[in-house]
Amino acid sequence: MVQVPDGDYDYWAKRAKVNINLRRTTCAGRSAFNLRAPSLASEEKFRSLYKIASTVDFEDAVIHLVKLAQTALYLFDLLKQDYIDGLLCDETNRALGEFYNLYKPYKGSTYPIKEGWMEPHLLTALITKLMVCRNKLQTSNFTTVKDPFNDWLEFSRDIGRFQNAKGLRENNVINLATLKKLEDYSAGPLRVRKAIKSKLDDLSGIRNTPLLGEECNPEIFLDHATIESLRAIWRPRLKSNFPTDHERQPNDFIHMIKEVSSRTVSCS
Structure with a gap:
């Protein structure tokens, strides 16, 4: 039980979510749960743990970060839509644990977790896995959604179109059967995109291009947080020198090749 100052529940609900989320991310x-503003030590630990930009409003970032995780969990058929509210609840932690056990996201190195929680490497793996699925759907002309976290309802319908086209049960979320069909997609176009992405990074001197492969290292992920909902937390001041690949339609891809070619010539 917590006393709500002035009885204004709506005003203090945000602070309650922030303090609960901070407690559940260690x-x-x-001290006992309360509605006081987070301490500087708590803020510094959270920012350090999740690599939150120093210029981002802290309490907004705490809630937005959880919403990102919940949205991805919903789109992977692990969490009900009603739980996308920014509160790190028991159901969200259960879904995070299920994602860890079901998708085995860590390859090459291990970051074992004993119970479901929003562990930074797990959160990074969850976000990048969704982005890879989005890139595959876009490359095969099943979606034009740039940001599946902001436009998750439209993206969900696009998943349904893909399922219908591939003879799968149309439930508008990415389950194992849908993921298998996406993984059957030829890796050729993605290899070309990765080569161009690398060239753009080399020419620009900064990492402003989207991450095309799954990743569980938060430090690496930070260099590629280019869509709006991710920039809002990690790179609020990002100004790209080049359009990101999800801002281009598939039939514009040849222009990207020409840009790289012309810049390479001018630099040689």
Whole structure:
């Protein structure tokens, strides 16, 4: 039980979510739950743990980060839509644990978790897995959604179109059967995109291009957080020198090749 100052529940609900989320990500002290503003120590620990940009409003970032995780979990058929509210609840933690056990996201190195929680490497793996699925759907002309976290309802319908076209049960979320069909997509176009992405990075001197492969290292992921909902937390001041690949239609891809070619010539 927590006393709500002035009885204004709506006003203090956000602070309650923030403090609960900090406690559930091991960033709060051992004091009893309250509605006081987070301590500087809690803020510094959370920002360090999740690599949150120093210029981003802290309480907004805490809630937005959880919403990103919940949206991805919903689109992977692990969490009900009603839970996308920014509160790191039991159901969200259960879904995170299920994602870890079902998709085995860590390859090459291990970051074992004993129970479901929003562990930074797991969160990174979840976000990048969704982005890879989005890139495959876009490349095969099943979606034009740039940001599946902001436009998740439209993206969900696009998943349904893909399922219908591939003879799968149309439930508008990415389950194992849908993921298998996406993985059957030829890797050729993605290899070309990766080569061009690498060239653009080399020419620009900064990492402003989208991450085309799955990743569980938050430090690497930061260099490729280019869509709006990710920039809002990690790179709010990002100004791309080049259009990102999800801002181009598939039939514009040849222009990207020409841009790389012309810049390479001018630099030689």
